[in-house]
Amino acid sequence: MAHLLLLAIVYVSFVSLGLPDAVMGVIWPAMREDLGQPLAAVGVLTITMTVCAALSAGFAGRIVARVGTGVVVAASCLMTALALVGFSVAPSFAWLVLLGIPLGAGGGAVDASLNHFVAAHYSSRHMNWLHGFWGVGATTGPAVMGLALASPGGWTRGVLTLGLAQLTLAVLLWSTLSLWRRERSHPTDAAAVDEPPVVFKPVSRRALWLAPLCFLFYVAAEMGTGLWAASILVNSRGTSLAQAGFWVSVYFGSITAGRFGVGLVSNRLGNRRLVGLGVALALAGATLFALPGLPAALSLAGLVLMGLGCAPVFPSLMHEAARRFPADVARTVIGRQMMAAYAGGSVIPAAFGLLATWVGLGAVMPVVVVLLIALLWATRSLDRLT
Structure with a gap:
């Protein structure tokens, strides 16, 4: 019972x-008017949060090793809650930027520590569902x-409202810290127990950097397309x-729905097969969406197909890290993977804006196709090394 309660808390987190x-x-259009800021000022805020999230994700593994996942998640949730409450009363834009530091750092620490926790203690099904629940939150927030x-x-x-919701969760996390103490024992997930024992190859230095590179390529392709x-x-x-906004929502919705669906079969198919199938499907969809002159229905079907292909890639790669590397190495690698994901989700999609300005919007999706081909190469190379 305690095991299921902890899993529910992880999902809610x-x-x-x-x-x-x-x-x-x-909220930025209304926020900038109230604070008297230009449209481009949001870049300062988002860069601050992204850099802080990437740095905290990179160091989260070391902190978790000392104090445990429960303490890191509870403290980080409290930090983000207080930052959001601060946002609601901030008197100036400078205060928003300052509050963006704990908001980004808290989010990055929760992201990295929970991904490692689920990768180490639960089956691939729960990792896919975990990221499906992230999609539920990302859909609910704008609503x-x-x-x-x-x-x-x-x-x-x-x-x-969001800050108070986070504060409520922080109280719940602090009051249930005892449930997290079992994390230092072997996973108790029935599906995980049935898995054969893992025999690790000697850790390759090349693999330690190929794993984060996969996340750089993947998140750049997913978020670049969404943006x-x-x-x-x-x-x-x-x-x-209006129609464009609807189809972008369908794209992200297909990723979220796909992750819940993939969770039903992920234990049977395995992480590596799911990644290969997902990247191939995403590549086919991105190619359809990239080709000019196709009928609108076929082009839009390509966008949805790409979303469905993207669904298993991130959670399956994250879950497989705990099977590619010994526990102490996996903790560090997952932190690097999250840093690469933040970089891929911010820097490269922003660079697409320069590409669109200099070459034209028609150049964006061909670059996404190249990124997915690079991802396919990187995952295949990583599979051979680990």
Whole structure:
């Protein structure tokens, strides 16, 4: 019973992690007007949060080794809760940037530590469902903000609501720290117990860097498509703004739904096979979406197909890290993977903007196709080394 309760807490923690991830784009137009900031100022805030998240994810493994996952997750959740509450009363943009430091650092620490915890203690099914619950949070956050923007309190009320929700979770996490003490024992997940014992190859230095590189390629392709798909549809395919927004939502929805679906079969198929199938499907979908002149229905089907292909890649690669490397090495590698994921999700999609300006929007998806081909090469090389 305690095992199931802990699993439920882990899932809720990942819903909470996803809640603030997609809200900045929703509230920034109103926020910048209230604070008298230019449109581009959001870049300072997002870069601050991303850098802090990447750094904390990189160091999370060392801290977890000393104090345990439960303490790291509870403390990080409290930190993000207080930062969000601070956002709702911040008197100036400078305060938002300062509060972005604990908000990003807390999110990065939770991300890395929970990914390692589930990879080490639960089956592939739960890793896929874990990231499906992140999608639930990332979908719910903008909806909450939309309701808040339509209310008298505006964006401050919405951010305060998210902050209080995080604060409630922090209290729950601190009160259930005893459940996390079992983390130092062997996994008790029935599916994990049935797995054959893992025999590790000698750790290859090349593998230690190929593993993060996979995440750089994957997240750059996924987030780059999510960021620029609407612009491509509107400017190159003649789609209306409303329709473009709908299809981008369908793209992210297909990733979330795909992860819940993949969780039903992941234990039978295995991580490596799921990654190969997912990348191949995503590559086919991205190629369809990249080709100009195709019928609209076929092009949009390619976007959805890419989302479905993306679904198992991140969780399966993350879960496999605990099977590629010994426990002490896996903890460090997962931290590096999260750092690479943050870099891939911020730097490269932003660079697509420069590419679109200099060459045209039509160049974005061919680069995504190249990234997916590079991902296929990197995962195959990593499989041979580990």
